[in-house]
Amino acid sequence: MTFEKTCRVALLAGVIASLAACGNDQRRDPILESAYATIFGGDDKEPAGISEKAVAQTLAATDLPVIRLRIVERKSEALALQIEQNGEHRTYATAERQAIVLRHGMITGTRGLGGDLMSVEEDRVLGLVRGRKAGQAVYVQRFLTPEDVTEEISYHCNVEPDKRVEAAQGKVRTTGTEMVAACTSETGAPFVDYYVVDDGGEIVASRQWLGETTGYITMQQLQR
Numbered sequence: 001m002t003f004e005k006t007c008r009v010a011l012l013a014g015v016i017a018s019l020a021a022c023g024n025d026q027r028r029d030p031i032l033e034s035a036y037a038t039i040f041g042g043d044d045k046e047p048a049g050i051s052e053k054a055v056a057q058t059l060a061a062t063d064l065p066v067i068r069l070r071i072v073e074r075k076s077e078a079l080a081l082q083i084e085q086n087g088e089h090r091t092y093a094t095a096e097r098q099a100i101v102l103r104h105g106m107i108t109g110t111r112g113l114g115g116d117l118m119s120v121e122e123d124r125v126l127g128l129v130r131g132r133k134a135g136q137a138v139y140v141q142r143f144l145t146p147e148d149v150t151e152e153i154s155y156h157c158n159v160e161p162d163k164r165v166e167a168a169q170g171k172v173r174t175t176g177t178e179m180v181a182a183c184t185s186e187t188g189a190p191f192v193d194y195y196v197v198d199d200g201g202e203i204v205a206s207r208q209w210l211g212e213t214t215g216y217i218t219m220q221q222l223q224r
Contacts, residue, residue: 050077059170059223066170066223067092069100072207072216079222104130105195105203105221107210115213118142118150125181128159130201132177135159139183143211153188153211157181167196167204170222174198176205183209191216 050068058066058079065082080092080100089108093099098112106126110117124137139155162178176196184190191209198204204221 050079055079055170055222062223064223065090065092065221067100067102068169068220068222070218071214072218074215102203102219104201105197105206105219107206107208107217107219110210110214113214115211116144117210117214118144125157125159129179129181129195129197129203132161132179132197133159134161139181141188141211143213153185155183155185155188157183165196167198167221169205169220172204172221172224174204188212 055068062081067080067082068077069080070077078094078098080094080098082090083093083099084091088103090102091099092102099110100107101109103122104126106122106129107117108120108122119142121138121140125139128135128137137157137159139157141153141155143151143153145151159179159181162180164175165178167174167176176198179195179197181193181195182190183193189212193209194207195203196205202221202224203219205219207216207218209215210217
C-alpha cells in the first residue's frame with residue numbers, strides 16, 4: 001500500500017482527532033507551528049478524544065499495524081499507521097505525515113511534532129526492558145532546537161520489572177510485564193518511563209518521555 005493510499009484510508013476512517021491547543025513553548029520552532037496545529041489542534045474547542053467507533057473503522061479499513069498515541073500534557077490524541085520498516089525500526093505516520101519511529105515499541109525518533117527527537121542511544125535500556133530484567137544503563141536523547149542545533153542529553157536509568165498486567169486494546173490481546181525506567185541527568189529533566197512488554201519482548205503499551213517540548217507520550221499497539 002502506498003503512503004498516499006494509507007493516508008487516504010486514515011482520513012476516511014477518522015484516524016486523526018485534534019484536541020486542545022498547545023501551550024507556549026520557548027523551544028518550539030515557529031516554522032513547525034502549522035504542522036503541530038494540524039495534528040494537535042490550534043483553537044479553543046473542548047477536547048474530544050478518538051472514539052472507539054473511529055478506532056474500529058480504522059482497524060477494519062487496513063491490515064497495516066496501527067498505534068494509538070496521546071501527548072499527556074496536551075490531552076492530544078492520534079492514530080498512526082505503519083508505513084515503513086527498516087530492520088527493527090518501524091515508522092508510523094498520521095494522515096498529516098507526522099511520523100514516529102519505534103524499535104520493538106520503544107520510541108527512537110519523531111518528525112513534524114516540533115522539538116523533535118532526532119535519535120537516541122537506547123540499546124542498553126531496551127535490552128533490559130525487552131528482557132524484563134533489572135539493571136542500570138546509559139540512555140541518550142538528541143533533540144533539534146529552533147536554531148537547528150542538535151542538543152544531546154545523557155541519562156542514567158534504573159530499570160526494574162514490576163507486576164504482570166493485561167494488555168487489551170484494539171485487536172491486541174495479551175499479557176505482559178510492566179517495566180519501569182527511572183532516569184536522571186545533569187542537564188535534563190528527570191523522568192520515569194513505563195513499558196508493558198509481552199512474553200516475546202515487544203512493547204505493546206508505554207508511557208515515554210520525549211523531552212521538555214513534548215513531555216510524556218503514551219503509545220498503545222492496536223493492530224500488529
